[in-house]
Amino acid sequence: MFEKVLIANRGEIALRIHRACREMGIQTVAVHSTADADAMDVRLADESVCIGPPQSRQSYLNIPAILSAATITGAEAIHPGVGFLSENADFAQMVEEHGFVFIGPKPEHIALMGDKVEAKRAAARLGLPLLPGSEGAVGSEREAAALAEEIGYPVLIKAASGGGGRGMKIAREPGELAGQFATARAESQANFGDSTLYIEKYLLRPRHIEVQVLGDGKGHAIHLGERDCSMQRRHQKLLEESPSPALNDAERARIGERAAEATRTLGYSGAGTFEFLYEDGEFSFIEMNTRIQVEHPVTEEITGIDLVREQIRIAAGHSLGLRQEDVSFSGHAIECRINAENPWSFQPSPGKVTDYHVPGGLGVRVDSALYAGCSVPPHYDSLIAKLVVSGQTRNECLMRLRRALEEFVVEGVDTTIPLHRKLIAATDFINGDYNINWLERFVEQCDERKSA
Ligand code: MV4
Numbered sequence: 001m002f003e004k005v006l007i008a009n010r011g012e013i014a015l016r017i018h019r020a021c022r023e024m025g026i027q028t029v030a031v032h033s034t035a036d037a038d039a040m041d042v043r044l045a046d047e048s049v050c051i052g053p054p055q056s057r058q059s060y061l062n063i064p065a066i067l068s069a070a071t072i073t074g075a076e077a078i079h080p081g082v083g084f085l086s087e088n089a090d091f092a093q094m095v096e097e098h099g100f101v102f103i104g105p106k107p108e109h110i111a112l113m114g115d116k117v118e119a120k121r122a123a124a125r126l127g128l129p130l131l132p133g134s135e136g137a138v139g140s141e142r143e144a145a146a147l148a149e150e151i152g153y154p155v156l157i158k159a160a161s162g163g164g165g166r167g168m169k170i171a172r173e174p175g176e177l178a179g180q181f182a183t184a185r186a187e188s189q190a191n192f193g194d195s196t197l198y199i200e201k202y203l204l205r206p207r208h209i210e211v212q213v214l215g216d217g218k219g220h221a222i223h224l225g226e227r228d229c230s231m232q233r234r235h236q237k238l239l240e241e242s243p244s245p246a247l248n249d250a251e252r253a254r255i256g257e258r259a260a261e262a263t264r265t266l267g268y269s270g271a272g273t274f275e276f277l278y279e280d281g282e283f284s285f286i287e288m289n290t291r292i293q294v295e296h297p298v299t300e301e302i303t304g305i306d307l308v309r310e311q312i313r314i315a316a317g318h319s320l321g322l323r324q325e326d327v328s329f330s331g332h333a334i335e336c337r338i339n340a341e342n343p344w345s346f347q348p349s350p351g352k353v354t355d356y357h358v359p360g361g362l363g364v365r366v367d368s369a370l371y372a373g374c375s376v377p378p379h380y381d382s383l384i385a386k387l388v389v390s391g392q393t394r395n396e397c398l399m400r401l402r403r404a405l406e407e408f409v410v411e412g413v414d415t416t417i418p419l420h421r422k423l424i425a426a427t428d429f430i431n432g433d434y435n436i437n438w439l440e441r442f443v444e445q446c447d448e449r450k451s452a
Helices: 011-023 040-044 063-073 089-097 107-114 116-125 141-151 174-192 249-266 296-303 307-315 394-407 417-423 438-445 447-451
Strands: 004-007 027-033 047-052 077-079 155-163 166-171 197-201 207-216 221-233 236-242 269-279 282-289 332-339 355-357 364-368 383-391 409-411
Touching: 004 011, 004 063, 011 027, 011 040, 011 307, 011 364, 011 383, 027 040, 027 063, 047 063, 063 089, 077 307, 089 107, 107 116, 107 282, 116 155, 116 197, 116 282, 141 155, 141 174, 141 197, 155 174, 166 174, 174 197, 207 249, 207 307, 221 249, 221 296, 221 438, 236 296, 236 417, 249 269, 269 307, 296 307, 296 332, 296 364, 296 383, 332 394, 332 417, 383 394, 394 417, 417 438
Parallel strands: 004 027, 004 077, 027 047
Antiparallel strands: 155 166, 155 197, 207 221, 207 269, 221 236, 236 332, 269 282, 332 383, 355 409, 364 383
16 A cells, blocks of 8 residues: 555545545645645645645646655655546656556546547447437538437537536527537637537436446446436536435446446546436436546445545555445435535635534534635635535435534635525425526525625
């Protein structure tokens, strides 16, 4: 096992990785920008190295500075966390070339899944269900129009280099296709330096359901069930739960087994997530994420498996100790993302946290690097805490979540806590009856929004 790991990230997820390392007896190195010098994740690490000024480009995305920090501290492996360099295949490659271990999948798998056209081709080969659409890239507007007639409107034009909702354009009827195709092409070229596009049938009211997998690259792979991530707005997830209230046990087992099988056939190593849209009882693969995800704790809560520890063990060359039959699913878990932002306008709200009190008790977990008196810098993602609540049933989980949100105190910055309190009281949410469009409409109807 590694003796020392460098954590190439910040905040809540950096602390989460530190915790896994600590329990495994691994020394940690924090890297940080000047804006994060007093952060809790930096304080708790065994060593820390300042790698640059606040701007991400000059610090958390500064590859030479991170590799230098690993060299001078004698770290053996680098964990990229989420965001920043976590899905950068060139970074993973460079880490290995400099003699360190990248705690994540092989660079070729990161690159494969980063190209959404190649990812879909791979998914097709692996036997995963896909939406009707182009096989590979669409070369011209004429080709797109012909294909759209075949699959039927509405269609969605997506960028091969996009993902996570970036670079998508809807054509609702034939008259919209040419314009949307041209716009998608221009925006994709401008944003990603790549104008490759593909098209799919556009689903109007899907749920977003993703399957967590672990592979060891040596022929073993398992799934850890699904997470329902439909509660989102503008591609920012607000709340995630597992199991999904939309699936029955047969659907759950079937999609899990297919994802595990795909992971095994790929020879994938590490943690990964297959994203699906789910509508009318059908799953359709859309993307694969080749990193640990923000919402991984809900899976940990219902399986009891430490996903970051598994990532580290796999990266250190261990075979997956767990077999599918060793994984048991128990109860229900919900994560609320607490962001430092106005809950009605979603405007970021950086600043000094003047008071802080976290909820506790049975089934309540808070992953956060916040403390009373700390600063939330304006330069980064606004996620400041994850409230993860579990219970034996979804109803118990909901009751516990309600009281945990009542206890949570964050003063000095605006947070999404008031929105969570309101949304978990909504009948549709209580009934598990929501899709990816639900939250947008809910927020529009909130009176608080008008005065925000
Ligand atoms: C779609 C779709 C409807 N139909 N594809 C957005 C993020 C990216 N991962 C794929 N996305 C979507 N692809 C087809 N053919 C709707 C979305 C989508 C979405 C998906 C998951 C979670 C939230 C979303 C919000 C808006 C749109």
